[in-house]
Amino acid sequence: MPDRKPSPASRFRGLDPWGPLLAAVASVVFLLHGFGGVLTRDLALYAYGGQQFAEGVPPFVAVLNRAGPLAHMVPGVGTWVGRLLGADSGYDDLIAMRILMMVLSVIAVWVVYLMARDAFGSRVAGVAAATSLLAFQGFVTYATGGPREKTTVMLLMALALWAVVHRRWGWAGVATALATLTWQPVFFGALGAVVAGALLVRGGRGTLVALTRYAVGGIVTTLAFVVYYVLVDALKEFWDAFYLINATYTRQTGLLRYLADEPAEIFEGFGWSLWLILCGLGAMVVLGAVRLRRLDRDDPYAVAVVALGGGTLVSLLWSFNVFNGWADAVFALPLAAAGLGGLVHAVASRVPARGGVAVATAYAVLVTVAGGVNAWTTRDDRLEPMAEVNEQVLEVVGPDATVMSIGSPQPLVFGRLENPIYHQMFIGGLYEYVDDTWPGGLDGLAADIEEDRPTIITMDHPTWYHFVRPVLDEHYEDLGTTYLETWYVDSSIDEEQLAELREIVGRELPD
Template sequence: MRTLRWRGATARTTDPVLVGLVAAVVYALHGHDGPLGRDLGVFVYGGEQVARGVPPYVGIFNSVGPLADAVPGLAIRVGGLVGADPVVAARTLFLVLSACCCALVSVLARDVLASRAAGFLAPAVFLTFPEFLDLASNGPREKTVMVLFLLGALILAGRRHWVLAGVSTALATLTWQPVLAVAVAGAAVLVAALPERRLRAAAGFVAGGLLTLGATVAAYAASGDLRTAVGGFVLVNLEDKQQPSVFSAPAATWRLLERGYGASIWLVLLGLVAVVVLAVRVRSARLLALAAATLAGTAWTASAINGAPDLFELLPLGAVGVAGAGLAATRHLPVRAGRVLLVGATAAAVLAAGVTSVTTRSDLLDQERADVAAVLAAGPADASVLSIDAPEVLALAGRRNPTGLQLFDPAMEHYLDTHRPGGMAGYAREVERLHPTFIVVGRHYERAWPLALLERDYREVGRGTAWTWYLARSAGPAALAACITANRRAMGG
């Protein structure tokens, strides 16, 4: 396989830095005013609570890892010191983290394919994946952080830094649990490929992971919130028996992926196949490890996929695979022609990503902000707000939900029925006792439990971009009329 060789140690540092800078520019062109949907609102709201000292799972009970709230919480806390808006602060950090992901894709491709050209082509391909690009500037989303730590784990394991690889694997898992299988599969192959001291390497990897997990458990135990954390991190996910998959809904899954990735989904699939094919042909330890990680990730994603971001754990592997296929395609070409082809492909991918970034900008966040501010300003001065599947409203308002419960999908409701005194019926009675001034409900929420309360004690105000406002009848007709008018004006009539 003909490659463009490294020219000294300087390029090993400067190339990933250059890649990261270019990626940051491409992502910045997308702007940071895209809509704050339900899933993104979860992590802004959770981050706001962490910034106020409330641990993940306590501020908002969720089913992903604690770092999903902790990382945006760090951004919001630091941003607050300089007066930055929480959404802007979180999105700025996640843009930087996304650019770092591109830089690490460059390092991984260089390590696995032993090629400087691959170190540029792979991240350029990675830039073209629209779903990752959108969330790079319009996040925050937990899977962006997961990709960063997964890449770190694969790179560190490939370089035989076993303890650090274990730490990075644990951090990725503490962000999004399913990635554990991907990182462990890759590390296991690299350990097995060692000529000696396999047990020592495996022990270092496991020790790094367990130390990180142990520190997290100890922190929750010290705060008295360990039971809540175990419920969110483990038990809710064990209750989820209805995960959609490629096998149960192939057509719907394909439409979901096409909406998220467009034509680039074919690049992802090509790259994943290429990784396995190259591993079989070349049989280097790093390629075999990447193939094992690819197969593990593909198996999980095919069996449980809820949205386009669920593919994130496979995107860097697919990008490296495309770069490997590109190198293989130039193997029989003259050196100069091969270089021109690879440089041209890299430039074309970056240009395509830049065009996508500019042409898919959105300013819907402005309207969301206007609606939340206008309705709350029109309501009673001491109004309280309770969210049912609409955490983005409280995130934009800077308000705290009266309870830590906001998300009520079937798995969450089953968990609450099983583990919470009184179950969902008890929670419905609690909401009735709290009698918040506003109840805001996610637009696509269709569970039956709040309907009786809303019909009896509340009046519909109107709809935001992805939620519906309800005002307590006790607020009076004048307040209702003012809120309806405010909502209509904010939403353009």
């Protein structure tokens, strides 16, 4: 693993073999984790949105979601390709989406290698960064256990940072816009890296040109989506979901409050790799600060490291303001990986030549093996039994039955169904939004549900939805809960079907 600094002119003259090699290693790690992870509420929301997009429904029209439209479009592409190749069930749709997420994650590993290599002028840094990424548990979880918008965001964030490293400001704007159109908060971290890098361009005019190109790239990309929504006559839905609800209704939790309320959740999401991530983020800030103190603006490596350090610092500051779960840290993982890559490079460069290579090789092997072991030990195989329960319930009630999900879209995904209402989420301020915008408020929604009387209603946490409780108590039978889904069936169903449904939902499943 030679540590040399290729010149900008020769850097891309031939294919760097480390990129595809690391992509191949990443594929092995992801396959060890498998595609069988249980389908949670949030994952089902994006899967359902992807299915609707594959069927020609624009994002936010079939289901309300506060993320960006690409959060639906990308899994929708996976669904569409899967169906072209013969996917004939909701389960097959989901596997197709997860395969696409794995492909994006493999590409992300490759891009992180290139970004760190070019920022520090060292293949050692690139390899260390890419292999560090494979040790991050949350990244591997979503690589094959999605679909989740954070996978797409992480790849686009890495592309934006790579563009900043090479001072390709227009492309950085395009990547930032695409990332923001997937998950809005990523904008601030990418912007921090761009501003830090642009301010270091010599001359005020150079900085202005850099920021202008960045803005143009971002604005043109965003306008393309606006035009799309105008053409499909859904601009209001886009505006409300992408901006208005987030600006006026959404309630956010900061990092300190989150750690106080849910101290164990972030450890469950990242496991032991949380300490590695924190080390990488801290290292990236420190490395950027060290280069800034002795900055040579004509040194592209120094400027790139300062830019990445600036992006890391802004990302951390943003997280102190808004942080709702461990998944919200995923967008910063390319920066954490780059910090670890730079740290390994700094250590290796201070050791005699062969010793430096040995140190870097030992680190890369260690974190790759640890990542592979962690991928295997956190492997989840509950998807098939979960799908069986959903498919059997839907088979018993028959093809003419209607299914309504309130915070539990899994049956919609497995059955390729459409929800009678476009609301799924009611938490974090959406409760108030629905109450303000639905005719008659939440009571009106409950009255509409009572009038429509769907055959099946599913929920994630029944105690969260008090507005529908009177309807359930009067007209529905509680079948029980399986894997985050609580099932209710219309009490008019015949006794034989009711008994069969209770047996399906109530049977013991793998934990």
